[in-house]
Amino acid sequence: MYPLFNPNKAVLTPFLFFTGKGGVGKTSTACATAVSLADQGKKVLLVSTDPASNLQDVLDVELTNDPIAIPSVNNLFACNIDPEASAKTYRDKVVGPYRGKLPDSVLSTMEEQLSGACTVEIAAFDEFSHLLSDEDVLNQYDHVLFDTAPTGHTLRLLQLPTAWSGFLDESTHGASCLGPLSGLGEKKELYAKAVESLSNPEKTTLILVSRPDVSSLVEANRASSDLKDIGIQNQLLIINGLLQTHISKDKVSTAFFERQRNALNEIPDTLKDIATFSLPFVSYSLTGVDNLRNLFSHNPVTVMGNEAANKETIRLPGLSKVIDDFSSKNIRVIFTMGKGGVGKTSIASAIAVGLSEKGHRVHLTTTDPAAHLAYTFEGSVLRENLTISSINPEIEVEKYQQEVLSIAGEGLDEEALAYLKEDLESPCTEEIALFRAFADVVEKSENEIVVIDTAPTGHTLLLLDSTEAYHKEMSRSTGDVPESVKKLLPRLRNPAETGVVIVTLAEATPVLEAARLQEDLKRAQIDPKWWVINQSLYATDTIDPVLKGRARAEIEWIKKVKEELASKCAVIPWLHEEKIGYDSLKEFIDA
Structure with a gap:
């Protein structure tokens, strides 16, 4: 369908950025590419700025902020930059001057406001910039590969003149999760040079990594368009994990193969204009140099594990136990929570159906724009005790942005207004806008059980957990703090009233990101009740050698969830078909 990607044959620029949604295989693809280029005799530096990076696990070596030689690969050097540590330094620099001058409650709010994804990304970009702008790096290495690329939002912010003025020090609009960038004013020239390098097609290639599924293709399309808008035109797309063949008598193998092909038939039109390659779905875990080299050999390798591992059995309950407990x-x-593509919407829908079947009045809602509950329940007659709705993020965010602009935008000059508008495009702004909508929906719980697909993060909850923050983020638009908002956080913290289900896959990145999410929630004094491992090949009876090999690779991550992360854990096998309709969703419960 697509030619297989091979770094030996591709013409690659000095800088390679790998981007894509979590769990698509960015790290393994970047590592395999780095090993292949080094094997060709190229001197290569591999850099990760992902806070949940498993780069050292893939390369099987301890890494630090400083590049070290990889013992098993000549010419390959790697480092694992910790943007969380860089973000802490940034926070200290921003908040430090106010210590002893402002109340502790205000300082706490400032620190939490600077704990969001945007601040971490600015800190990561600081690290990118040194490497992109340092001529010694280009002289020392033939290729520098970055596992995780900056987003279009961050790059657009850095291109706006107002970001480097004192505007944020003086502004009271309060929407920024970046803080006063003027604190890094001395780096303006460095950042400008870095953005210029990113936009130079002779220097930089953006490699979009996607799985052959709808959600990751949609994310790749968004990233592609967003980064093209700020000048990064040199792009290529890798469809990772494409099952090459299937066994017709194996229902799991056949369904797996057909579902991937159906997703690729729906690939967004704008991605069709980008040079596209594929990488095969493999039976082995992509860790260790030998396995990384196998990826580009395109020779079928089946790794079934040792005999003891093959006989190992892990027993976990199904979703019915989760429903019985609630x-x-x-x-x-x-709440169902987790990274994109793990099946939160299906699990939330199945929980709602299961509770409805037990006679509870249930209201199901979502804020995920890609999760169409109307589609999930298409063609089915809802029971009278189940209702569904959808909180539309675009509508809520636009309403919130207009309210802020009407108040904070008055009297601003053109540059300051441009900054304010771009700042209001941040992920944190969306969470704050949706917070109010959540509060209204949760009010329904006094009369019925409310099941919500996709919830506010611990960061957002902590950001709003003070009188000052509530007033700053809410009352500026509404004139006062709604009663539903005042009651929301105490209600979410009450384990007798609220349950959080973390949904994951039995793979490295989804589990590591879910672990970070759980820590974030615990900071906000919310303790998840259940973890659900979804789409598990280990829990199926597949006889396909490739899928069976991958099922063995899941054991490590199932054990980590069961033994280290979850107080209660359930598993759902990889199901042969998408479950659409009320009766079909009940199959999740019985799986």
């Missing part, structure tokens, strides 16, 4: 304890608010 029903017996009369939990009133249930």
